[in-house]
Amino acid sequence: MLLTPGPTAVPEFVRTAMSDLTLHHRTPEFEAIFEEARGLLLELLDMPEAVILASSGTGAMEACVTNLTHSKALTINAGKFGERFGKICNAHSIDYTELKYDWDTPANVDDVLEAIEQDSSIDAIFIQICESAGGLRHPVEQIAKAVKEKNSKITIVADGITAIGVEKIDTTNIDAIITGSQKALMLPPGLSMIGFSDEAVKKIEQKPAGYYFNLLSEIKKQKTNTTAYTAATTLIIGLKAILSKIKQDGFDKLYAKTELRAKSTREALKAIGLKVYPKTPACAMTTVYCEESNALRKQLQAKYNLNIAGGQDHLKGKIFRINHMGLVEDFEATWAVNAIEKAMDDLGLRKFDGTANKVFMENNFEK
Numbered sequence: 340m341l342l343t344p345g346p347t348a349v350p351e352f353v354r355t356a357m358s359d360l361t362l363h364h365r366t367p368e369f370e371a372i373f374e375e376a377r378g379l380l381l382e383l384l385d386m387p388e389a390v391i392l393a394s395s396g397t398g399a400m401e402a403c404v405t406n407l408t409h410s411k412a413l414t415i416n417a418g419k420f421g422e423r424f425g426k427i428c429n430a431h432s433i434d435y436t437e438l439k440y441d442w443d444t445p446a447n448v449d450d451v452l453e454a455i456e457q458d459s460s461i462d463a464i465f466i467q468i469c470e471s472a473g474g475l476r477h478p479v480e481q482i483a484k485a486v487k488e489k490n491s492k493i494t495i496v497a498d499g500i501t502a503i504g505v506e507k508i509d510t511t512n513i514d515a516i517i518t519g520s521q522k523a524l525m526l527p528p529g530l531s532m533i534g535f536s537d538e539a540v541k542k543i544e545q546k547p548a549g550y551y552f553n554l555l556s557e558i559k560k561q562k563t564n565t566t567a568y569t570a571a572t573t574l575i576i577g578l579k580a581i582l583s584k585i586k587q588d589g590f591d592k593l594y595a596k597t598e599l600r601a602k603s604t605r606e607a608l609k610a611i612g613l614k615v616y617p618k619t620p621a622c623a624m625t626t627v628y629c630e631e632s633n634a635l636r637k638q639l640q641a642k643y644n645l646n647i648a649g650g651q652d653h654l655k656g657k658i659f660r661i662n663h664m665g666l667v668e669d670f671e672a673t674w675a676v677n678a679i680e681k682a683m684d685d686l687g688l689r690k691f692d693g694t695a696n697k698v699f700m701e702n703n704f705e706k
């Protein structure tokens with residue numbers, strides 16, 4: 340059972356949709372599929388414009404950094420993915436300042452305001468909605484609102500790779516929102532998507548950058564339901580399939596179920612003495628601080644057929660992360676907390692008494 344916070348399991352109906360003959364991308368047949376996928380994507384992102392790129396999520400991060408920073412970037416680093424925005428700036432010799440936090444600590448509105456007050460050359464801010472390194476939720480909407488009140492010209496770029504399709508994001512003050520195929524959208528890796536505000540499109544038009552990741556050429560082409568270069572046709576067919584299904588079930592229903600599953604999991608794990616790592620946990624995943632994380636994950640894999648993620652860098656062997664993104668069934672989520680409780684017993688950490696399952700069920704099915 341794959342319960343890592345990306346890649347997530349690809350549902351059977353999506354695999355089936357993608358198993359058909361390869362289409363040529365410059366055909367009316369494919370353009371009709373593209374148009375439908377794009378329409379659904381704009382709805383999901385709640386933005387007036389969007390592009391679909393053939394790259395992993397990092398490609399979209401890079402495209403936003405190069406096309407939306409004109410003088411200086413402010414990057415928020417509370418983990419691996421926030422750090423990556425800085426590395427991208429470095430790779431392109433783009434001037435940037437970084438606000439750094441512990442991996443369990445969300446960015447603070449006042450720190451961001453202070454940073455832009457101290458340096459008037461900052462024209463773009465890059466932040467994760469959920470920083471997946473520690474499973475942390477940043478207060479992106481509050482930061483975006485406060486920044487726009489001070490200076491509406493500053494572009495807000497939100498990496499929503501583990502937030503889009505997880506929860507409803509208020510995009511009122513966000514200029515670009517990034518997502519990828521292999522997390523909440525339950526597709527194989529290989530697609531990234533960016534939603535844009537009208538202001539972001541204008542800024543891109545002023546000074547488009549790069550060749551493959553030139554967002555102006557993509558925006559122009561994709562408005563006409565084609566792509567600048569060969570489209571990732573199979574994945575876009577999958578995107579259309581998954582977004583149609585999510586829409587049919589109701590976006591809000593997916594968000595509510597994901598939130599409840601995340602809460603039920605956190606409560607279940609707390610009830611068996613485990614510590615939720617981030618101060619502000621995101622709904623995309625539950626991250627637990629646990630010194631025996633490596634042994635536990637090994638046991639879960641070997642005996643309970645459960646694959647969850649560990650940590651990176653200084654949190655290697657210190658945390659584990661359980662995915663809540665996508666169409667996770669209740670029986671899968673409850674199996675995860677059950678298996679963790681049993682594996683803790685196997686390792687002599689805590690005697691099994693079924694508490695995790697009980698608490699999960701009580702929370703997940705409360706009346």
Ligand SMILES: *Cc1c(COP(=O)(O)O)cnc(C)c1O
Pocket residue numbers: 345395396397398420467469470471498500501519522
């Ligand atoms: C997975 C992820 C990315 C993108 O990583 P890729 O490996 O390039 O797809 C970016 N940001 C966050 C927060 C992520 O979780």
